[in-house]
Amino acid sequence: MHIKKQRLLTPGPTPLYPPALHAMMASDVHHRTQDFVKVQAQALSSLKEVMGTSNDVLILVSSGSGAMEASVSNFFSAGDKVIVCVAGKFGERWQEIAKAFGLNAVVLQSEYGDSVSADRVQAALKENPDAKGVFVQASETSTGAAHDIQAMAAAVKPTQALLIVDAITGLGTMPLDIDGWGIDICIGGSQKAFMIPPGLAFLSISPKAWERNATATIPRFYFDLKKEKKMVDKGEGSSWTPNTSHIIALNAALDYIKQLGMPKLVENAQLLAKATRDAAAALGLELFAKNPGSSVTAIKAPAGMDSGVIVKAFRTQFGAIIANGQGSMKGQIFRLAHLGYFDFADTFAVIAALELILHTNGHNVQLGAGVTAAQRVWAEANKPKA
Ligand SMILES: *Cc1c(COP(=O)(O)O)cnc(C)c1O
Numbered sequence: 001m002h003i004k005k006q007r008l009l010t011p012g013p014t015p016l017y018p019p020a021l022h023a024m025m026a027s028d029v030h031h032r033t034q035d036f037v038k039v040q041a042q043a044l045s046s047l048k049e050v051m052g053t054s055n056d057v058l059i060l061v062s063s064g065s066g067a068m069e070a071s072v073s074n075f076f077s078a079g080d081k082v083i084v085c086v087a088g089k090f091g092e093r094w095q096e097i098a099k100a101f102g103l104n105a106v107v108l109q110s111e112y113g114d115s116v117s118a119d120r121v122q123a124a125l126k127e128n129p130d131a132k133g134v135f136v137q138a139s140e141t142s143t144g145a146a147h148d149i150q151a152m153a154a155a156v157k158p159t160q161a162l163l164i165v166d167a168i169t170g171l172g173t174m175p176l177d178i179d180g181w182g183i184d185i186c187i188g189g190s191q192k193a194f195m196i197p198p199g200l201a202f203l204s205i206s207p208k209a210w211e212r213n214a215t216a217t218i219p220r221f222y223f224d225l226k227k228e229k230k231m232v233d234k235g236e237g238s239s240w241t242p243n244t245s246h247i248i249a250l251n252a253a254l255d256y257i258k259q260l261g262m263p264k265l266v267e268n269a270q271l272l273a274k275a276t277r278d279a280a281a282a283l284g285l286e287l288f289a290k291n292p293g294s295s296v297t298a299i300k301a302p303a304g305m306d307s308g309v310i311v312k313a314f315r316t317q318f319g320a321i322i323a324n325g326q327g328s329m330k331g332q333i334f335r336l337a338h339l340g341y342f343d344f345a346d347t348f349a350v351i352a353a354l355e356l357i358l359h360t361n362g363h364n365v366q367l368g369a370g371v372t373a374a375q376r377v378w379a380e381a382n383k384p385k386a
Helices: 018-026 034-051 064-073 089-100 118-127 149-156 178-182 207-213 225-233 244-260 262-282 307-318 344-360 369-381
Strands: 056-060 081-086 104-109 133-137 162-166 185-189 201-205 296-300 333-337
Touching: 018 244, 034 056, 034 185, 034 201, 034 225, 034 244, 056 064, 056 225, 064 089, 064 162, 064 185, 064 201, 081 089, 081 118, 089 104, 089 133, 104 118, 118 133, 118 149, 133 149, 149 162, 149 178, 162 207, 201 207, 201 225, 207 225, 244 262, 262 296, 262 344, 262 369, 307 333, 307 344, 344 369
Parallel strands: 081 104, 081 133, 133 162, 162 185
Antiparallel strands: 056 201, 185 201, 296 333
């Protein structure tokens, strides 16, 4: 046996930023002390800065889905008509949450791998002028597809509807101008491009959404955002015991992201995604998404091969965890992540391993062809300025 380092190459959890992990060891604090309240205020202000918004931002102790639920329970009333874009497993989650809270959902469905166009959203808003909200994923992690949030926002803005974007893998992988485009609720999660473990969700809330909150009657208790905002505004910390260790870690990661600059974090994911797409093409592999985003690249397994074989070989031969397809996509595709703390060296290694796995499983690939394609992307991005 030789050394195999465990590598997380999944679109959440993602690799941890080491200084953030080290910072977590200082979590021997009490959450009602001024010291900790200051740490939390710092996290909120840094989040606003990297998300590029002047809207309120709140942090919840939950995985990303908690903020998805909160964005339904805090801004809607039972029976409200809403438009739900469904292009994969996470879009289906919107649909399930809407159903659980008694909303009347008009579903805009697309095949797995496809996206919902902004034109369809615009048409649905025209047909349903009573719609109170539009729910969508910026990046549909289950298929690797991206949505055109800017165009959707332009369609939603002049209406009474709120635009609620699950940007859990969109933040840090694509430009999202929350204030400029008019994203009413923008949701993020700690274990994605924010480089820390699962356990925190956060969301930005526009004035239009707060106005709606005043008349929204779905019952809520733990995820009461207005109550949470009051606590934050009064300088009293959080409604409940916050996840202190994660907030301390988040500050360390956000310091790094601020130093890098959010546009550079986005560009990083975009370059690694391009390197991966080019490598896939050079190896004769097909992409699953028609409009691929940069958070994760979903690649179809070669004909006659179960993608589970590739996933398993990554784990047993290289110690690396990659994602299979979810639901009916299981066995059909495998997914390689780029969001957060990934770099070119990770990407070269993943592609080299993929080539070896395909090769040893009888798929005819030229070893090195994918790596060369990825190296070209690096070379182009790092060309000395003329
Ligand atoms: C990871 C993810 C979520 C959140 O899932 P949790 O397990 O609740 O953190 C939601 N939407 C998308 C698009 C995701 O990638």
